[in-house]
Amino acid sequence: MQQRRIARIGAAFFLLPAVLVAACDGNREDPAQSAPPPVLSVAVTHARIAALPVRVPATGNIAAWQEASIGAEADGLRLVAVDVDVGDTVRRGQVLARFSADIVRAELAEASAAVAQAAAQVDEAQSNAARARSLTHTGALSTQQIDQYVVAAATGRARLEATRAAERRQRLRVTQTRVVAPDDGIVTSRTATVGAVVPAGQELFRVIRDGRLEWRAAVAAADIGRLAPGQVATLDIEGHAVRGRLRTIAPAIDTQTRTGLVYVDLPDDPAIRTGAFARGHVELGDAPALTVPQSAVLLRDGFRYVMRVGPASTVVMQKVSVGRRAGDRLEITEGLSASDAVIVSGLGFLADGDTVRIVDASATPAGSDS
Structure with a gap:
């Protein structure tokens, strides 16, 4: 009886570790069941190489190419x-205003x-001089008298030229009673008022010659060397996109702002007005x-950050630097490689x-352009 009891105690002693191990295994969780559930379903893509336009930013005002003061x-x-x-x-030679010409016409008359x-008087003096010369060898007139007739004829001719010059001046004054446009253009200013008596030289109108406008834009000094006449410029004027062409570059750099001026010819567009401020860029290519x-x-x-997909589908926030923008594509200049998968939603x-x-x-290869 005693031997049987000892045998039972020994069996229980040997079974105890197995029971403990089984109990521990029963309390251990499945690793797949312990992973946190996903917080969101997302779409991912890879960075890729694309051709983006190279642009030099510029800001400035719209101004008249040339403005005539009339x-x-x-x-x-x-x-x-x-x-x-x-x-x-207005057109070249078109009458813009008229002055009263009564007094001027009277002076012309x-x-x-x-x-x-x-x-x-000249005709009479010349006739007298001619007769006096014909009597030179007859002794009827002295040499002094003959010379007086000749001088009187020459003086008469000079007086005639003076009066003719005065007449031309009066005719010119008659034409000056009409104010005409010196060239084709658009009137931008008018100070002329009916009934006013104005002195010579007072401005009455301002006209943009040929209606031509230009964008006088400031560009950083570091970018001036990249520009050349003929390049295309795009500017935004109160939400209205306008394309022009760079005409010339100022030879000097402003020592205070460290910028240089570029002059861009603009198309004939009623949405463009002088004095308007515009932001834009000069296009250098792709x-x-x-x-x-x-x-x-x-x-x-x-x-700015992108979110990469790390091990076990975890989100890794990566700080990046951005550059150019074209359409829905944004250049990453630092912080990302083409092999990284980035999240594009949520x-x-x-x-x-x-x-x-x-x-x-996205299955698009990292180096693809399409």
Whole structure:
């Protein structure tokens, strides 16, 4: 009996470790069951090389290519008509305003009468001189008298030329009673008022010659050397995109702002107005760049990040530097390689270390352009 009890105690002693091991194994969880569940289903893609435009940024104002100042040439005359207003398109030689010409025409008539009188006196003096010369060898007139007739004829001719010059001046004053456009253009300013008596030289109108406008834009001194006449420039004027062509580059750099001026010819567009401020760029061509979709870049706390997919489908936030932008592609200049998979959806709902489920992955090779 005693031996049987000892045998039972020994069997229990040997079975105890097995029971303990089995109990421990029963309490141990399956690793697959212990992993945290994914917080979001996401789509991923790979960065790829794409050709992006190289652009030099510029800012500046719209100005007239050349602006003509049209003033009064006649002095002390009264304006009787103003035929154009601001915004009107004018042609070379078109009458813009008219002065009263009554006094000027009266003075012209007086000058013309003086010319006729002087011409009659010249005819008489020349006849007298001719007769005096014919009597040179007869002794009827002394040499002194003959010379007086000849001098009188020459003086008459000089007086006639003076009166003719006065007549031409009066005729010119008559033409000055009409203010005409010196060239084709658009009227941008008008100070002429009917009834006003204006002095000579006072500005009456301003006209943009040929209606040509230009963009006078400031470019960083470091970028000036990359520009050349003929390059295409694109500018944004209050949401309106305009394309122009770079005409010339100023030879000097502003020592205060460290910028240089470029002059861009603009097309004839009613949406463009002088004095408007515009931002834009000069296009230099295309260059390859590592790019990702713009939706793959997150702005957080003033920095830009992409979210890579790490081991076990965990989110790894990676700070990056960005460069050029074209369409929906954004250049990554630092912080990412072409082999990295980045998330393109739901970035605003993810944080570093989250687990995600990949539901759509781009199969585009990293070095592809398409």
